[in-house]
Amino acid sequence: MRPLVILGGGPAGAAAAITLARAGARPLLLERSAATQEKVCGEFLGADAAAALAGLGIDLAALGAVPVRRAIFAAGRRQGRFDLPFAAWSLPRLVLDEALLALAEASGAEVRRGVAVTAAAWGDGGWRLRLGDGRVEAAGAVVLATGKHELRGLARDAAGGSVGLKLALEGVPIGDAIAVLACAGGYAGLQPRAGGGANLCLALPAGTPGLAAAARDPAALLALVAGGSAVARDLLRDAVAVWARPLAVAAVPYGYIAPAESGVFRVGDQAAVIPSLCGDGIAMALGSGRLAAQAILAGQGAAMHQAGWARHVQPGMRVARAMDVALARAPGAVALAAGWLPGMARWAARRTRLGDPRA
Template identity: 80%
Template sequence: MIVIVGGGPAGAAAAITLARGGAAPLLLERDAATREKVCGEFLGADAAAALATLGIDLPALGAVPVRRAVFAAGGREGRFELPFVAWSLPRLVLDEALLRAAEAAGAEVRRGVAVAAASEDAGGWTLRLADGGVQRARHLVLATGKHELRGLGRGAGAGSIGLKLPLAGVPIGDAIAVLACAGGYAGLQPRAGGGANLCLALKPGAPGLAEAARDAAALVALVSAGSRAARDLLRDAEPLWQRPMAVAAVPYGYVAPAESRAFRVGDQAAVIPSLCGDGIAMALGSGIQAARAILAGHGAATHQAAWGAHVRPGMRVAGLLDSALARGPRMVATLAGWAPGLARWAARQTRLGSPGA
């Protein structure tokens, strides 16, 4: 039995690929129904290609195209055309479509089943379920995203804070705006079905963070204060939630070591700075790669080594971009406008979603 723990993009991609390969996997997802997740919901060309492979038709699901990018900080802003057509689709829609595709491919998907802990023995894995049950597994695909499973924590340490808030009344058009603000940055892009999605990555202790995490208006004010472009874009913004959704301890830059015993996928395998908008693509790519490794009889360490080697060069570029934006946001905004070729190069270098070797 191959058991996948977690039904986000990584777990679903692994389930679809395994089921298509004739493996009849079992996927355990703790949420009884698909829910919102803290995510900018930007899908680059690599995510779109992986989704097409998995049978997901983005336009048919109502995804909206994103063709341009704006970087803004203070009074500076730089605009450029993306080197590919990107898409925006709410995670509620995307995650549900992927889980249904997994079921249609022949995977067993059990929702509302949380795994509390995992331990390994000579014959495979024993998974202790939160309801007191036990599930055995020959192979374990760990797709729990940012959540650590007892016995298999990443040990990634402290990290950034993520916040998400859908808005109405934002004239964002077909652009993704990266808006510098105190303690980090926000991504703003059109949301399928109307409105826009505002998503922030902030350092712990960022000024105004505590209030912004509690209050939608304070969050909009925090982003508006960071740049003239944000002020203009958010002038008539109406928050669709009273309170933003938040996630803590996001370990940007983490790459799982090759000695991993379980097949780690998605955020359990690597976490790219949100600025690049490639986490979903990497979740899909690593899920597909892990499934292929299992079908080919390779071990988890082989999968982890291949995925690490595949993502490290792009993760280095992403890390440089992230620290440049933190140290010199105005310089980054200026450069994006002066040297759009460089900005497009960086956007291409940070598309890491295709499966590794």
């Protein structure tokens, strides 16, 4: 039986693997993709994500990340601009996830790519993990890091119906800003993409008018976002989609926080899902992965670890959810407030960074 298996090789699984391997454990990490994939993600890395990555030994500038220094909130004819209260970066997930998995391997973890886990079941003092090729792996402890994807036998009890979309663009004069752009049903994020161009990303409630067309057709997605504000119209005027269609993910359960349960260490999106653009899921993935690994090394039970993580994220999650509701229902007021009261906007930006509390 394997003492420890990590399911999923995104930032959460990789951070857990690196921490465990550096402490002398030799975890097995199973990642279903044979090669790193594009993921629906704004690719914004705030101060706590940057600090967590630096702590692991990842140099964002060396990987080609571009700095993000300013924020713009726009709705209708209104807009508010402020300087971010911390250094932030943009880095494609293709680059970040690859660097993290390579580091996990170099640190001594056994990383198997192209291996999907299709189900997990507890019995006879251990986990039985069914693999995509029909084989079964036995494990003493499991770190569940499958992100947005549910695993049979360990699915989250999470309600939620947001649909996430992402589109790489050329011809967008975004500079070093992240723009939060109101649009029908919610808001989108636009920021520079390392290597040139820009990244447009949004999550809207399922059933939002125009969403189905936007998920299929870049022109429909650009029209949906450009229709929400004068700033978006200007920024997207000469935008050219790099991909034939947007990347999409369904059923994102914003606000979810995993309850304390024994037997499995949930990390990343399996532990908590913060509304996009109101908080940094990657920082939370890195922080929860590292903390779960430390709990395992200290012999702490999964339930105690999970309860601690829930206590840590709850206050910031409340602020992020309030921001999410305000952006969806009163985006003009948020844009005005961001411009008039940049101190408040910076306070909210800081309050919703929920990485590793000990880092």
